[in-house]
């Protein structure tokens with residue numbers, strides 16, 4: 096009786112070419128995420144069917160929640176195009192759903208098999224009548240039913256399904272283009288990365304590492320976070336760009352008034368990220384900034400940081416509350432990793448009194464005090480690209496090496512200019 100799932104795609108308000116592109120991309124993603132399982136697909140213009148044995152259900156559902164652009168799905172049952180068989184299965188589904196508590200429903204029939212002798216509205220009415228006779232706890236409400244029983248009369252049989260379970264929604268990656276996410280190891284930036292992917296962006300992560308000023312465990316967090324995020328990515332892998340930030344970090348600490356440390360550090364990060372955009376063929380920088388969360392995220396601060404670039408910076412979490420961010424972080428399983436107690440370059444040497452209203456003018460003045468451009472260029476040049484696969488553990492901490500040696504040793508690494 097259980098036959099598989101009906102999958103509905105996301106934002107089909109898209110028109111023309113874009114819609115075709117969307118459907119092609121989401122179909123490819125569905126295939127990719129379900130790869131290796133024994134399934135049969137039937138792709139149609141705005142939906143897809145996937146058929147498989149019931150014991151695969153939990154694995155299929157788990158993987159479908161990694162498909163960006165998948166709007167919703169429903170479990171489907173199949174039987175002969177015989178109204179009594181259909182009624183029996185429908186009753187079973189309804190009883191599972193309602194626990195026989197009073198509620199309202201309607202039947203909606205789609206007759207794809209035009210040779211089927213009863214018209215769809217007649218069929219709905221007849222079936223509803225039969226169901227009501229055996230399930231007195233139900234009432235029909237055609238305008239605002241609590242649940243809808245869908246019947247599709249197809250050439251090869253009758254398909255029956257009820258409730259729609261929500262998928263991720265959004266757009267399929269990489270339909271939205273490419274962006275670089277500044278991934279710190281904190282709670283916010285992985286959530287920002289996830290939301291960007293949900294909108295169909297292909298991402299690469301950029302991490303500014305200041306070893307040995309900061310512990311190697313911070314870099315470990317970043318790799319572990321990327322391994323979780325890779326679940327939503329194209330080909331289930333994400334590239335992490337490790338930028339050596341120690342030299343600039345030290346320069347800033349010794350040259351810039353304490354209150355401006357964070358502002359200048361951020362401006363340097365943004366300058367480096369801007370340089371990386373072109374090398375990585377990406378069009379936007381994404382951060383985990385959330386307005387008002389800390390001194391460096393007042394709009395005056397964000398504005399002073401923004402002034403260091405002409406590049407597009409997106410801040411998906413700008414208006415989010417922390418608790419809502421944490422809820423998403425739990426859902427995507429990044430929260431516990433982010434919560435490990437290791438600091439990155441922005442959480443050590445946090446100034447006691449950071450400037451809450453820094454300005455572009457003052458920033459320029461303090462930056463004038465040292466030759467930052469050479470160091471920015473050098474950092475871009477020395478950036479290492481590291482590929483992280485879905486759920487893969489890359490243990491760099493237990494090796495106890497210097498971060499860059501470990502990264503270099505790994506056969507996956509590539510230099511930024513390669």
Ligand code: ATP
Pocket residue numbers: 276277278279280281282283284285301302303304381382383384388389391392439440441
């Ligand atoms: P998060 O939880 O993402 O670290 P946060 O609230 O701690 O955010 P900040 O530390 O002020 O915020 O950083 C703001 C944003 O700047 C981060 O969300 C991230 O996008 C970027 N960022 C900060 N530090 C780094 C770093 N070392 N490497 C890469 N990006 C960073």
Ligand code: MG
Pocket residue numbers: 279280281441442
């Ligand atoms: Mg942080």
